[in-house]
Amino acid sequence: MILVSPGEAAANTNNDISAEAGEDLVRIGEMAKKYGVTLRTLRFYEDKGLLNPQRDGSTRLYTRRDKARLKLILLGRKVGFSLRDVKQMMDLYDPSGSNTKQLRLALDKSEKQLARLQKQRALIDDAINELSGSMTAVRQMLTERAAPSQASVAG
Amino acid sequence: MILVSPGEAAANTNNDISAEAGEDLVRIGEMAKKYGVTLRTLRFYEDKGLLNPQRDGSTRLYTRRDKARLKLILLGRKVGFSLRDVKQMMDLYDPSGSNTKQLRLALDKSEKQLARLQKQRALIDDAINELSGSMTAVRQMLTERAAPSQASVAG
DNA sequence: TTGCTCCTCACGTCACGTGAGGTGGC
DNA sequence: TTGCTCCTCACGTCACGTGAGGTGGC
Numbered sequence: 001m002i003l004v005s006p007g008e009a010a011a012n013t014n015n016d017i018s019a020e021a022g023e024d025l026v027r028i029g030e031m032a033k034k035y036g037v038t039l040r041t042l043r044f045y046e047d048k049g050l051l052n053p054q055r056d057g058s059t060r061l062y063t064r065r066d067k068a069r070l071k072l073i074l075l076g077r078k079v080g081f082s083l084r085d086v087k088q089m090m091d092l093y094d095p096s097g098s099n100t101k102q103l104r105l106a107l108d109k110s111e112k113q114l115a116r117l118q119k120q121r122a123l124i125d126d127a128i129n130e131l132s133g134s135m136t137a138v139r140q141m142l143t144e145r146a147a148p149s150q151a152s153v154a155g
Numbered sequence: 156m157i158l159v160s161p162g163e164a165a166a167n168t169n170n171d172i173s174a175e176a177g178e179d180l181v182r183i184g185e186m187a188k189k190y191g192v193t194l195r196t197l198r199f200y201e202d203k204g205l206l207n208p209q210r211d212g213s214t215r216l217y218t219r220r221d222k223a224r225l226k227l228i229l230l231g232r233k234v235g236f237s238l239r240d241v242k243q244m245m246d247l248y249d250p251s252g253s254n255t256k257q258l259r260l261a262l263d264k265s266e267k268q269l270a271r272l273q274k275q276r277a278l279i280d281d282a283i284n285e286l287s288g289s290m291t292a293v294r295q296m297l298t299e300r301a302a303p304s305q306a307s308v309a310g
Numbered sequence: 311t312t313g314c315t316c317c318t319c320a321c322g323t324c325a326c327g328t329g330a331g332g333t334g335g336c
Numbered sequence: 337t338t339g340c341t342c343c344t345c346a347c348g349t350c351a352c353g354t355g356a357g358g359t360g361g362c
Binding site: 183194198213215 | 340342343344
């Protein structure tokens with residue numbers, strides 16, 4: 001799965017909801033369970049224009065297209081893109097074109113994100129070292145205070 | 156510098172502001188520059204009860220104690236503690252006691268934080284791998300689209 | 311009637327960023 | 337008078353969490 005195609009459930013503009021793309025419409029509960037997200041998350045993504053499920057009255061019905069888009073969102077989230085970036089990349093997708101523009105944008109954003117991730121890893125390594133050192137010192141202080149008569153006098 | 160002592164600028168409750176602890180009072184601008192933070196950050200930490208500078212009218216004056224506390228805050232932030240955690244640990248500091256309780260709390264929180272950091276590092280490594288793979292695939296698609304006559308036909 | 315699933319507000323979280331509008335002393 | 341530094345609100349950011357209060361169909 002690549003960061004590129006939000007998928008299209010065929011150009012089906014059928015008005016009969018239940019007939020769309022062969023019955024694979026799911027409600028929000030099923031969608032959430034299937035992809036390991038909360039209902040709130042799915043509603044939030046819709047509010048931000050990342051998903052656009054059909055409606056049966058007020059009930060949301062997610063199509064194949066929504067599932068493909070959600071997979072991309074989750075992949076983007078995993079690699080640390082903002083929802084804004086993910087939306088920008090997905091919105092550039094055109095099933096009838098070569099998507100060169102979209103691919104270039106994705107690549108550009110990816111290079112920057114990769115650099116950010118590497119910086120983050122360095123910062124985390126620093127943090128781990130700092131914290132480990134601090135813990136050693138604290139343990140030392142605790143043992144000294146527990147048995148002050150045998151305490152090391154190192155300043 | 157260990158995550159333990161917020162420091163004390165002597166028990167000086169002198170009313171003469173400029174006499175406190177030998178003239179080392181600084182205003183917010185100098186404090187910010189010295190520790191590489193913004194004015195907003197210093198005011199925010201005060202609002203959250205982490206710093207407590209003196210006042211000359213409405214102007215904040217930071218003491219040695221505030222400097223020691225800020226160093227601890229920045230160290231805590233570096234290793235990923237929440238401000239709430241940092242405050243909890245600093246508030247337990249008692250210059251007249253053995254601080255065993257404080258040390259145990261710090262150690263306990265540190266162990267949990269170390270585990271979180273290690274998880275984070277694993278997630279970042281995953282993200283880096285995923286993103287790198289995705290980038291390779293996107294580059295492949297771009298070269299295929301640029302020279303379709305020589306495109307590889309791999310599905 | 312009870313349960314389950316769905317819905318729409320709308321405020322809360324975390325650590326600040328970013329103006330707006332104003333004051334004080336050289 | 338101009339500049340610089342300081343001040344206090346107070347809304348915005350990011351990706352949701354968490355109720356509150358209510359509806360619909362088995």
